Amino acid sequence: EPEVTQTPSHQVTQMGQEVILRCVPISNHLYFYWYRQILGQKVEFLVSFYNNEISEKSEIFDDQFSVERPDGSNFTLKIRSTKLEDSAMYFCASSEVSSGRLEQYFGPGTRLTVT
Amino acid sequence: RKEVEQDPGPFNVPEGATVAFNCTYSNSASQSFFWYRQDCRKEPKLLMSVYSSGNEDGRFTAQLNRASQYISLLIRDSKLSDSATYLCVARYQGGKLIFGQGTELSVKP
Secondary structure (H helix, E strand, O other): OOOEEEOOOOEEEOOOOOOEEEEEEOOOOOOOEEEEEOOOOOOHHHHHHHHOOEEEOOOOOOEEEEEOOOOOOOOEEEEEOHHHHHOOOEEEEEOOOOOOOOOOEEEOOOEEOOO | OOOEEEEOOOOOEEOOEEEEEEEEEEOOOOOEEEEEEEEOOOOEEEEEEOOOOOOEEOEEEEEEOOOOOOOEEOOOOOOOOOOEEEEEEEEOOOOEEEEEEOOEEEEEE
């Protein structure tokens, strides 16, 4: 069964450093998303991406965040200058949508720890 | 008011029990709804979609009442492996998912 994959599984970085989180969505999916979950809190939407551009972004997704689809398979989230409060699980998700299938499938996540 | 609200639990039930979770949503523009389950520190896994007519998948039944802005999930014949956090999720136009806080279920032998 096709899966969303994410690397790395755990990233530790110092405050102020840049991090890039990587995702490989399911191959025939056209819509891509990033979510985050701070420990003990609910899953929060960050950004959606379709046709090589951002469709929607939340208030959390400020100028420190960017997304990119550098090639036909990868989808990345970059945090330019990390803050302590960026520590969270970051989940990538993808969906097909074009055939009416609205379900989003999540990757295993990257645990980001900012020290 | 929270966009998607759930009773956080925990629900502690014996194996074989029937358990029901409820969820309310505040934005009537929500297009569709889902139940996901999340095991500790893992990704949300899609359990089932919930459409206007409701649907059943084995031991799981989901219902949607748009007039009351209310969604439910019923689990029959609970198994130990059902222990997890159940997430009620609303999808807005454009694809954004709004998650509830989750309801924790613990099934005991």
